[in-house]
Amino acid sequence: MIKIEENINVEQVIQSVSKSQYGGTTVFIGTVRVHTKGQRVLKLHFECYEPMALREMEKIERQAKEKFDIQEMSIHHVVGEKLPGEKVVVIAVAAFHRKAAFEACEYAIDTLKETVPIWKKEFFENGSVWVAAHP
Amino acid sequence: MIKIEENINVEQVIQSVSKSQYGGTTVFIGTVRVHTKGQRVLKLHFECYEPMALREMEKIERQAKEKFDIQEMSIHHVVGEKLPGEKVVVIAVAAFHRKAAFEACEYAIDTLKETVPIWKKEFFENGSVWVAAHP
Amino acid sequence: MDQHILLFGATKDIIGSSIYSINDxxxxxxxxxxxxYKQFPSLEKLNSLMIAVNMNYAEDLLELKAGDEIALIPPVSGG
Amino acid sequence: MDQHILLFGATKDIIGSSIYSINDxxxxxxxxxxxxYKQFPSLEKLNSLMIAVNMNYAEDLLELKAGDEIALIPPVSGG
Structure with missing residues (x-):
């Protein structure tokens, strides 16, 4: 299941790949960090080109299933305002063999960070910045 | 947190490594498969040399923290009777960098399967067998 | 022909709107x-600037057609 | 001296009890x-048989002392 939403329920994401029983499930959960490069993060804002983001997330699922011997993959990402410690992204992968499940889960988060049109603005005490936008 | 118990609450295992916010959490969930080598599994029974199993699980946590740049690890394993689809083992790892979290999680489940004194008996329609005991 | 371009993240801040319309x-x-780049030189200071056409990352050589959905994609930072 | 050996999994089935006591x-x-191996030849048919002393996997050369906690560890299959 591919989804962009306000809040992610981890248990639900895991359930969505576990309908049939495959032996191994891997999960990646990304949360807002308290500090970035020594600065205290007050909050984050996630903006998203939603229809294209969903397409790119579907592409990740499709390509992961081609590359690795896995059965199910779910990717959920948040939008809007988030505080330190809150969940940003949850990816779950079910497979008969755990090695493939680990590889596919890592591939999915690595690729998501490169290709999915979602932008994160970090708010500090003395200003805010779009992450990765400028050198 | 290292634990041997009847039933594992995944959300609780994830919580146990997420007290402080580290950025990335990886989770492995092992469940009872419906089929093994073409035979339908009716149920499993897990037996455990508990004090030594806990020591070996603690050793995995300690060695994973030495080998990989991770902050927290929890390993929970079940004992007793389990049906297909039920959770057998849940491992959660929190780290600042996701690559280390993936590597440590895979290391932990691979090592657990080799060193932790827990035994699994599979029950089929026509008998039962201690897994891996005989060629 | 009016062309509307969707803007996100840093490009929205640079151009000052979430849609940029060109009568050209x-x-x-x-x-x-x-x-x-001529109109908004700050766009060149971004680490990268992709252009999506109909929700696909597009090469500079791609030809544009009437009705294409165009979006500026500054460096993404999801996850 | 009575020595009690803890048995698990397949070794428990082979020896027929969860503790094996030897007066030797x-x-x-x-x-x-x-x-x-002499008393229970089926033990040799296992894929492996480790012996744990005081909850550590032990080499054959390890010397036993009175009061050691000894356990037979057939191939493990957790996870």
């Missing part, structure tokens, strides 16, 4: 890019 | 192993 037509993605 | 003493893990 460009043959290719590359021509549109040249125009934007 | 063995100098090393290897000597105990020889004795067990």
């Amino acid at each position: 037509s460009f043959k290719t993605v590359g021509e549109l890019r040249e125009h934007l | 003493s063995f100098k090393t893990v290897g000597e105990l192993r020889e004795h067990l």
Whole structure:
């Protein structure tokens, strides 16, 4: 299941790949960090080109299933305002063999960070910045 | 947190490594498969040399923290009777960098399967067998 | 022909709106890019600037057609 | 001296009990192993048989002391 939403329920994401029983499930959960490069993060804002983001997330699922011997993959990402410690992204992968499940889960988060049109603005005490936008 | 118990609450295992916010959490969930080598599994029974199993699980946590740049690890394993689809083992790892979290999680489940004194008996329609005991 | 371009993240801040409308037509993605860099030099200071056409990342050589959905994609930072 | 050995999994089925008591003493893990193989030849048919002393996997050369906690560890299959 591919989804962009306000809040992610981890248990639900895991359930969505576990309908049939495959032996191994891997999960990646990304949360807002308290500090970035020594600065205290007050909050984050996630903006998203939603229809294209969903397409790119579907592409990740499709390509992961081609590359690795896995059965199910779910990717959920948040939008809007988030505080330190809150969940940003949850990816779950079910497979008969755990090695493939680990590889596919890592591939999915690595690729998501490169290709999915979602932008994160970090708010500090003395200003805010779009992450990765400028050198 | 290292634990041997009847039933594992995944959300609780994830919580146990997420007290402080580290950025990335990886989770492995092992469940009872419906089929093994073409035979339908009716149920499993897990037996455990508990004090030594806990020591070996603690050793995995300690060695994973030495080998990989991770902050927290929890390993929970079940004992007793389990049906297909039920959770057998849940491992959660929190780290600042996701690559280390993936590597440590895979290391932990691979090592657990080799060193932790827990035994699994599979029950089929026509008998039962201690897994891996005989060629 | 009016062309509307969707803006996100840093490009929205630079151009000052979430849609940029041009009363002009460009043959290719590359021509549109040249125009934007001329109008908004700060766009060139971004780490990268991709242009999506109909929700696919587009090469500069891609030809634009009437009705294409165009979006500026500054460096993404999801996850 | 009575020595009690904890049995698990397949070894429990082979020996028919969860504790095996021997009224004899063995100098090393290897000597105990020889004795067990003689008494219960099926133990040799296991894929492997480790012996744990005080909850650590032990080499055959390890010397046994009075009061050691000894357990037979057939191939593990957790996870």
